[in-house]
Amino acid sequence: MNKTFLLIFILIGLQSCRTQNVNGIWMSYNNRIINNNYWYASEDEGVILDFDNQTIGTIQHDSIVSINIDFNKSKLSMKTDTLSVNFKVYKKDSIEIDFGRNMMHVFRPLNLDHKLSVNKSQINNFLFKNNFGKINDTIDVEFSDRYFFRDIEFEKTNKKNALINKSWNDEGYWYVKEIEQNFFLIFTLSQTSDQNIYQITSIDDCKLKFIQLQETEFRISKLIELNACD
Structure with missing residues (x-):
């Protein structure tokens, strides 16, 4: 902390x-x-x-x-x-x-009425095993299973995963937080950009749906889902 x-x-x-x-x-x-x-x-x-x-x-x-x-x-x-x-x-x-x-x-x-019957590992696996294409048809990202390079560089104990921004040729990070069986997806689109925070409301084989709590990049504004089946 x-x-x-x-x-x-x-x-x-x-x-x-x-x-x-x-x-x-x-x-x-x-x-x-x-x-x-x-x-x-x-x-x-x-x-x-x-x-x-x-x-x-x-x-x-x-x-x-x-x-x-x-x-x-x-x-x-x-x-x-x-x-x-x-x-x-x-x-x-x-x-x-x-x-x-x-x-x-x-x-x-926080509205904690969105309890899911999955665990954090299952959500992590869904994110780094699927290709979601371009977010809002604008930014092409990959939720990698390797660690964010700055966390490695600074030898942080609690390391985040790397988010590969192919559109910007840059790297941000992502992680999932659990609070009372409610799950939150947090990610940045670059090394220096601010965090986007979403509360996950549902997950199936194709889609991860969520509501926005904090969005800091206008090019992904009003993002409501990640779809692996389009």
Whole structure:
């Protein structure tokens, strides 16, 4: 997990969460840059807050950290360093937290009613064993089973798979995340592009269907499926 979230002691206005019945699992995506004139952290989306089990994690890792949520004292804490952040709840639809790094994390509740009767390995196999042609008839990609070269270069423990972008002669990465039998496909189209995040709703021998949570490349906008049988 990112050290930003491991070394944190957060004081936040959680009394408003209690009165608005904030519960379940929330994830940050479509975050917003606070000041465009300064450096900001990319790939910071995908922070996962579980209000029911009182944990925090990220979409890129399976590890989670337990947190203490004290609604009476309006405090969320981990037993490490201290950091004060602002916390705002908007009509049960979103929560904003400024973790620093010039990026406002916008959390939204996840709809976990799309449970699938498959496992992550089966979805991975479907992706790297099939040819999907050009995404939106525009970008030709391959979901490779080899590791993303930068993860190898930096000797990362949790390595992502390589996404070969044949149209751009570039390489991004992809991986699948499971949350309570719900699955999410995350990929980038190049070394430097931002993450696209989709929640998978169904899978069969031909198609992987999903809904968009975060799309960062206009040429694949409104992507709803990967079809291996066309």
